[in-house]
Amino acid sequence: MTSTSVSLKKSKRIVTGLADDTTGDMPPPDKIICACADLNFARFEQAVAKLQNQSFETLLKQTDSGNTCTACLLDLEYYFVALRTQPRKQAATKVGESTVSAPSLPLKQHIYKWLDAITPPVAWAPPNRVPLLMGRGIETWLTVTNHDLLFQDRKSAPLMTSVHVRRSDGKRLWRGKFEIAQGKELKIRLDQHLQPGSNDLTVGSACVSSKAMHPAMRGTMRPQLEILAPAGTCALHAQGDAGPGDTWFTIQNRPDDQRVFLILMNNTSSAQTATISYPHEIPTNNVEPGDKGQVALPPRGTGLYEINLPEALSERIMSRPFAVRTRTQGACRVFLVCATPTLDRFSIDHR
Amino acid sequence: MTYSYMIPSISSLPYGYDCTVAVPLDKVANNLVGGTGRVLQGISVYSEGERITQYEEMHVFEKGRRVSEGAPTFVWQDQFAEGVSGYLENSFRAENEAPLFASNTVLPFYSIYSKAGKKAFFSDNAYLYAAPPVIAQIAEYGQYVDGYPVTRIDRECDYGESIIFINPYHKPIKASITTAEIGIIPGIRIPPLSTRMISLESLLEDDMRNWAGQIQITATNRVITFDVKHSLRDPSLISDHEHLDPYRGEPTHFPATRWFRLRVGKWLMRRGLL
Numbered sequence: 001m002t003s004t005s006v007s008l009k010k011s012k013r014i015v016t017g018l019a020d021d022t023t024g025d026m027p028p029p030d031k032i033i034c035a036c037a038d039l040n041f042a043r044f045e046q047a048v049a050k051l052q053n054q055s056f057e058t059l060l061k062q063t064d065s066g067n068t069c070t071a072c073l074l075d076l077e078y079y080f081v082a083l084r085t086q087p088r089k090q091a092a093t094k095v096g097e098s099t100v101s102a103p104s105l106p107l108k109q110h111i112y113k114w115l116d117a118i119t120p121p122v123a124w125a126p127p128n129r130v131p132l133l134m135g136r137g138i139e140t141w142l143t144v145t146n147h148d149l150l151f152q153d154r155k156s157a158p159l160m161t162s163v164h165v166r167r168s169d170g171k172r173l174w175r176g177k178f179e180i181a182q183g184k185e186l187k188i189r190l191d192q193h194l195q196p197g198s199n200d201l202t203v204g205s206a207c208v209s210s211k212a213m214h215p216a217m218r219g220t221m222r223p224q225l226e227i228l229a230p231a232g233t234c235a236l237h238a239q240g241d242a243g244p245g246d247t248w249f250t251i252q253n254r255p256d257d258q259r260v261f262l263i264l265m266n267n268t269s270s271a272q273t274a275t276i277s278y279p280h281e282i283p284t285n286n287v288e289p290g291d292k293g294q295v296a297l298p299p300r301g302t303g304l305y306e307i308n309l310p311e312a313l314s315e316r317i318m319s320r321p322f323a324v325r326t327r328t329q330g331a332c333r334v335f336l337v338c339a340t341p342t343l344d345r346f347s348i349d350h351r
Numbered sequence: 352m353t354y355s356y357m358i359p360s361i362s363s364l365p366y367g368y369d370c371t372v373a374v375p376l377d378k379v380a381n382n383l384v385g386g387t388g389r390v391l392q393g394i395s396v397y398s399e400g401e402r403i404t405q406y407e408e409m410h411v412f413e414k415g416r417r418v419s420e421g422a423p424t425f426v427w428q429d430q431f432a433e434g435v436s437g438y439l440e441n442s443f444r445a446e447n448e449a450p451l452f453a454s455n456t457v458l459p460f461y462s463i464y465s466k467a468g469k470k471a472f473f474s475d476n477a478y479l480y481a482a483p484p485v486i487a488q489i490a491e492y493g494q495y496v497d498g499y500p501v502t503r504i505d506r507e508c509d510y511g512e513s514i515i516f517i518n519p520y521h522k523p524i525k526a527s528i529t530t531a532e533i534g535i536i537p538g539i540r541i542p543p544l545s546t547r548m549i550s551l552e553s554l555l556e557d558d559m560r561n562w563a564g565q566i567q568i569t570a571t572n573r574v575i576t577f578d579v580k581h582s583l584r585d586p587s588l589i590s591d592h593e594h595l596d597p598y599r600g601e602p603t604h605f606p607a608t609r610w611f612r613l614r615v616g617k618w619l620m621r622r623g624l625l
């Protein structure tokens with residue numbers, strides 16, 4: 001790690017003095033970037049230019065680099081991606097026989113670049129959504145951390161984090177605002193703001209937004225959801241907004257071992273109905289998918305739907321995987337929850 | 352720009368579970384220029400330095416539809432000895448290296464992990480290389496640092512947690528797990544083409560009943576990591592299996608004009624216009 005760190009940091013210093021700002025963090029042409037293959041950056045750049053549409057592995061084979069001690073692999077990966085996405089202007093002249101030249105920016109990009117250079121920085125704090133689950137012995141926690149790099153090297157800024165909790169009908173129940181200093185974390189239990197319903201599980205939602213108080217790096221600030229149940233825990237990072245359309249999950253039919261649910265979060269201020277259909281994509285053709293349920297979602301509301309196959313269909317499908325489609329007209333986040341039959345252990349995933 | 356390949360991905364194969372890899376082949380078709388082409392899917396399973404299974408399937412696509420007959424699903428049957436785990440590498444290449452793919456980014460999909468008597472869990476695949484957050488991180492900090500903010504170990508509640516380290520490369524990797532409050536787990540060695548599942552219980556002192564907090568991981572090279580939440584008494588009883596989150600090298604602020612463009616993009620996306 002030390003060698004990686006040093007080489008890149010050195011290259012940054014070298015690049016700082018270059019007039020060509022499209023070079024990024026690239027080393028000078030004569031710098032050896034794979035000592036085992038005696039490969040310098042200029043030859044690596046040539047090889048990338050010749051590569052056309054082949055992969056990183058092909059490049060490693062062709063240059064015989066990265067394969068002996070592999071210490072440089074991380075650097076090579078970085079240079080490869082950087083050169084493929086932003087080949088430097090000098091590349092065409094240095095490469096010589098290569099016909100590759102750096103693409104010129106379209107006029108629109110030039111205008112954007114100029115505008116971006118003269119406008120002040122603004123904190124990017126998009127809403128992040130997490131579903132809330134309430135039930136017997138179940139707790140839902142939100143965590144936002146603001147730690148330094150390896151807990152030592154300050155890279156982040158203090159955060160101002162706002163949290164809004166809504167129940168399933170979309171009504172806002174609670175909101176809080178927290179300052180998270182550098183090196184600190186926010187950990188709050190959210191399900192206790194919900195009111196228990198008549199079913200085993202009650203759902204709600206939270207919207208989390210974190211704004212850095214001065215320009216810095218994002219570090220660890222992504223919000224995380226944690227569900228604690230009597231026999232186990234699970235976690236998931238918060239999700240940004242999603243557009244309307246279809247959301248697909250592939251699951252297995254194993255009713256003796258698990259219960260599978262969808263949590264649907266309406267991210268719009270209008271009511272909408274989600275249509276859920278399955279089983280799709282069964283290899284044997286005699287099974288036709290059909291609409292199995294509809295979930296009415298109030299504005300900003302959250303719905304819970306349990307996936308159950310009719311007994312006869314369940315016997316035909318057995319434990320073969322099949323796909324479940326959720327179709328919505330408006331922005332909606334869909335989560336897949338897989339639980340033990342006794343609801344004492346969960347996992348949660350997203351699309 | 353077109354590509355002859357999609358970046359390979361890695362899925363973890365923990366001990367005690369079958370793994371069903373149901374790749375969304377319609378998304379492969381959507382990624383083909385014109386929706387037509389012959390694509391070789393390769394799946395290799397590695398454990399303890401060896402490739403133990405290899406499987407190839409040629410998928411033929413015409414106008415956005417798969418017309419070949421091959422099985423769309425690969426199932427790994429649990430067969431590791433107790434405490435041993437492995438990983439699966441999935442790749443897509445165009446026949447004869449034809450530049451057929453509009454994008455080379457990893458095809459995201461969930462693998463399904465199941466076993467009789469246990470609930471299933473799902474986990475997404477990781478980039479073998481060129482993961483955008485890792486690239487941003489290397490550019491900003493010059494080092495590889497992974498992290499996970501919601502680890503939790505509780506001896507009374509039987510909450511256990513481990514980190515799965517996957518080394519799909521040809522050199523041993525040394526890694527360490529660091530916390531702010533309760534010490535580190537240093538000197539974790541992951542041999543080439545191998546996987547190690549490291550319990551976080553050793554972070555607890557003998558008299559500690561529980562701990563919850565952030566971990567950070569660094570290593571001598573990039574390493575693929577997953578967090579596994581399981582029974583402390585029986586690590587093969589897994590509740591959840593999640594990817595970690597690199598220490599982010601992206602900025603918190605954008606120039607006002609870029610911020611505005613991003614807001615417009617989000618607004619359009621939420622309405623299905625983008």
